[in-house]
Structures are given as C-alpha cells and as structure tokens.
Amino acid sequence: MRLLHEQARRRGLELIGAEKPANLSFADASKFSALVPCDVEDAAAAVATMTSVDAEVAGVLAFRDLCVEPLAAVARALGIPAISPSAARTTRNKDLSRERLREAGLPQPASALVRNVTEAREFLDSTPPGPWIVKPRDGMGSAQVDLVRSAADLEQAFSGRPHGSPALIEEFVPGPEFSADGVVVGGVPVITALAQKSLGPCFVETGHRVPADLSDAQVALVDEQMRVALPAVGLDRGLFHVEFWTHDTGVVLGEIHARPGGAFIPTMAEYARPGLEMYGLYLDDVLGRPSRPIPPTTRSAGMRHLIVQPPGRLVSVSGWDAAVAVDECVASGLLVGPGDRIGPVTWSADRHGFVVVEGASGAEVDACLDRIENGIGFEVTQDGPPEPVSPPSAP
Structure with missing residues (x-):
C-alpha cells in the first residue's frame, strides 16, 4: 500500500480505502484520506456503500480475488473506467476463463x-x-x-x-510455473514483471523471483499470448496477475487475475526495474495522461515463504532478528510464535513467515534467501495433533 500511496500523491490523488469493519483495524490510516466500513465481498452491499461516499473517484483497485466482482459493480455504478462485471466474473471462474482462452486459439488443457x-x-x-x-x-x-x-x-x-x-x-500441465504481472495501458497489456515460482506441498506457493529464468523467445511468446488472452477474457483496464507454465512446445496460460499479484510482486518489480512506478502506470492511464517509459530490468528481487517443519507445537524461534537484519532484506514477517500449533501446509494461510530481498542478480538473490532461511531455527515438539486452518469458502 505504501507504493500506491506514494505514487498517487505524486499525481495529486488521495486514496479511499474500503474494507470489512473487522479488518479496518489492520489498515494504516495514514495512507488514506478516508477508511470506509464496507462488505467489499458483496456486490450489492459494496455498491450501496461506495455510491454514498462524497468523493470524486477516478479509479478502483481490488487486492483480493473476492473483491474483484464487487469492485467491477461499484465502478459501473459510479461510471468510472474499470473492467465490466461480466469480465470480472470470467476471471473469477476458472472454467469460464479457460473457455475464453480456448476460443481465442490459445493452447489450454x-x-x-x-x-x-x-x-x-x-x-x-x-x-x-x-x-x-x-x-x-x-x-x-x-x-x-x-x-x-x-x-x-x-x-x-x-x-x-x-x-x-x-x-x-x-x-495436469507439466513444466515450471511462472507468473506475469503488469498493467493494461491504453487497452494494451504491458508486462512489468515475469516471476519464477516455487511450489511446496499441495501446490502452495513457497517463493517468487523477478526476473524469471526465461529465454528471449519465451518472453516474446508470453507477451504475444497476453495480448490475446487479456482481451479474450475482457480484462481491458487495470492491473493483472497471470500464471503460466513453460514446456518443450511453448507456453500455457493458467489463471488470470484482475488484481496485482500478491507476495510483494509489485514491490519486487520496482526493485528489479529501478524507476518503475507500477501503480503509477495504472493511475496515468485512468487519468488519461501519457504513460511513462518502462525502465529496463537491471537488478533482481525475490521472496520466500517460510514453512516450519515438522507439524506440532512451536517451542522457540532462534536467529530471526540477525537473519533479517542484512541490508539486502527489504521486508520480512514472522507469522507464528512460541506456543502456536504448527499444522500441515494445505493452502496459503498455512505458511509461517516470509522474507523479501533484492540483489544484483537472480543467483545473488537466491543465495541471500538461502542464508537467511538457514540462519533461522524453529524448535517444534510433538504434543498432539495440529489444528488445521480451514480454507475459505466461495460466497
């Protein structure tokens, strides 16, 4: 949110945040001109709340999948540029997205x-x-x-x-998994980050690195497919996060999200491309201003989710402060503490911490992440079965 706030302020814009009342206490109020209690996961409730806000709204951004459809409905009610409710529904439902991509002639499982x-x-x-x-x-x-x-x-x-x-x-699509993040500018997808992805148990993401290890031909093919895929699903405005695989015969696109990528990908994109303003690209587009040139990729950045093993009761954590105190570390968070039960990792909320670093190259970033992870110790004792966290149910 810091990057969005800074880039909005540089353009003379203020932010209005909307969130469920129970979550508002976690928001940094200093980044917003107003915080609005709102059921952001219900389209009718979101429209009723946000159309009553006394402000001139230029654009809208969703940061969670469950907010994409309600936000599209809000934008339509306010008469501001955004993807349509039907496009939002297509990106939220994987079967509909697969159908649109297949109809557009793109390879799909x-x-x-x-x-x-x-x-x-x-x-x-x-x-x-x-x-x-x-x-x-x-x-x-x-x-x-x-x-x-x-x-x-x-x-x-x-x-x-x-x-x-x-x-x-x-x-099942074999091959390494990646993601493409960027902004639709003037109706054209502009990729700002290609991230290499690592996976753990149950296909849960355990890390990302920007830029990805892709050949020039693969990068060109991803860009070519994105220019077909995003219009095919109706994603003609705003930020996007698209997952894909590579294999011997080319590229296969996976899920398409009408939101910025999680796991600090926008932050890492700006570290890898010094001078890039990813949110600024979106803001300039909705304001009708000329887009700024995309700086070249000259550095690297990466993040790793920490997973404590084995499951049980966490007794102690050692080495954390020293491990994350290195200059290369730009963000970190420990999500568990002594006394917590450690369950099996079955979805993203089960992960136990994260570290984000930047460096001159991908090899340097990977090595730094290894050093940090190896410098942290977790003592776990077996004292009964862990209590798993239930994944969310779709509304």
Whole structure:
C-alpha cells in the first residue's frame, strides 16, 4: 500500500480505502484520506456503500480475488473506467476463463466443470492418461487443489468438498510455473514483471523471483499470448496477475487475475526495474495522461515463504532478528510464535513467515534467501495433533 500511496500523491490523488469493519483495524490510516466500513465481498452491499461516499473517484483497485466482482459493480455504478462485471466474473471462474482462452486459439488443457465423482470419471475416460488436477472453479490460495493420478484417486479428491458445489477438473500441465504481472495501458497489456515460482506441498506457493529464468523467445511468446488472452477474457483496464507454465512446445496460460499479484510482486518489480512506478502506470492511464517509459530490468528481487517443519507445537524461534537484519532484506514477517500449533501446509494461510530481498542478480538473490532461511531455527515438539486452518469458502 505504501507504493500506491506514494505514487498517487505524486499525481495529486488521495486514496479511499474500503474494507470489512473487522479488518479496518489492520489498515494504516495514514495512507488514506478516508477508511470506509464496507462488505467489499458483496456486490450489492459494496455498491450501496461506495455510491454514498462524497468523493470524486477516478479509479478502483481490488487486492483480493473476492473483491474483484464487487469492485467491477461499484465502478459501473459510479461510471468510472474499470473492467465490466461480466469480465470480472470470467476471471473469477476458472472454467469460464479457460473457455475464453480456448476460443481465442490459445493452447489450454482439456477441462470440465463437474459436480461429483461420476462426472469427473466420465471426463477422465474421455481424455488421455493423466495425471489431472481437481480444484474449485473460483478458489484461491491453492485451497483444495488435488492431483489425481487415476480414477481411484477421485473419491479422495472430492471428499470434504461442499456437496454439489462445482469443481474444475483438467489435465495436469507439466513444466515450471511462472507468473506475469503488469498493467493494461491504453487497452494494451504491458508486462512489468515475469516471476519464477516455487511450489511446496499441495501446490502452495513457497517463493517468487523477478526476473524469471526465461529465454528471449519465451518472453516474446508470453507477451504475444497476453495480448490475446487479456482481451479474450475482457480484462481491458487495470492491473493483472497471470500464471503460466513453460514446456518443450511453448507456453500455457493458467489463471488470470484482475488484481496485482500478491507476495510483494509489485514491490519486487520496482526493485528489479529501478524507476518503475507500477501503480503509477495504472493511475496515468485512468487519468488519461501519457504513460511513462518502462525502465529496463537491471537488478533482481525475490521472496520466500517460510514453512516450519515438522507439524506440532512451536517451542522457540532462534536467529530471526540477525537473519533479517542484512541490508539486502527489504521486508520480512514472522507469522507464528512460541506456543502456536504448527499444522500441515494445505493452502496459503498455512505458511509461517516470509522474507523479501533484492540483489544484483537472480543467483545473488537466491543465495541471500538461502542464508537467511538457514540462519533461522524453529524448535517444534510433538504434543498432539495440529489444528488445521480451514480454507475459505466461495460466497
């Protein structure tokens, strides 16, 4: 939020923050001209609240997936530039996004929306041998993502899911995973960061590094596909975060998000491209001002989520202050403390801390992250089963 605040102020703009009342206490009030209690995850409630705010609004930004559709409805009610409610719905529902990308001629895995094991088994029978992935059509944070290697795995994959709730089943896409972040400027997607992604248990993200290890040909192919994909799903305004895989035959796009990437990706993009103002690109676009040139990538930045092992009761943490005190560390947070129960990592909220660093190269960043992680000690004792955190349910 600091970057958005600074770049807005430089353009003579103020920020109005809207959030659920229970979450407002966590907001830094100094960054906003007003903080509005609002059910930002309900479109009707958000429209009713935000249309009553006495302010001239130039643009809107969502930072959570559950806020994308309500924010699109608010923008339409206010008559300001933003993606349409239908585009917001498409980006929020993975099956709809896959359909639009397939219709646009982009390579996509075979997929289907199913409601039970029987329908999922029919899909498996109609596709080449697996593996496959089963996940919620509008899920987030890698919650309830299951790898299915055969029909025998389907019962386990569907256990615990809400009865009758649609799930997306699709062919598993092999290869390393990446993400592209940027801003739609004048209707054209402008990529500001290509991030390398690392994954842990249950496909939960454990780290990102900017820039990614991609060849010039791969970068050009990603840019080419993005120029087709974003208009195909209706994402014609604002910031975007798009996941993709690479393999021998090219690039396959995954989920498309109408929001900035999490995990400090905008911050890392600006460290990797000194002089870049990622939010400023968006603000200039909605204000109708000429866009500024995109500075070249001359440095690197990376972040790592910390995962405490094994599960149990956390007794002590050692070395944290010294490990994160290095000059290269630009942000850090420890999310657990002595006495906390450490459960298995099944979605993003189960991670236990993070570190963000910057450096001259990707190798330097990776080495720094290794040193910091190796300098932190976690003592865990086994004193009974951990208490898992329940992933969110879609409204």
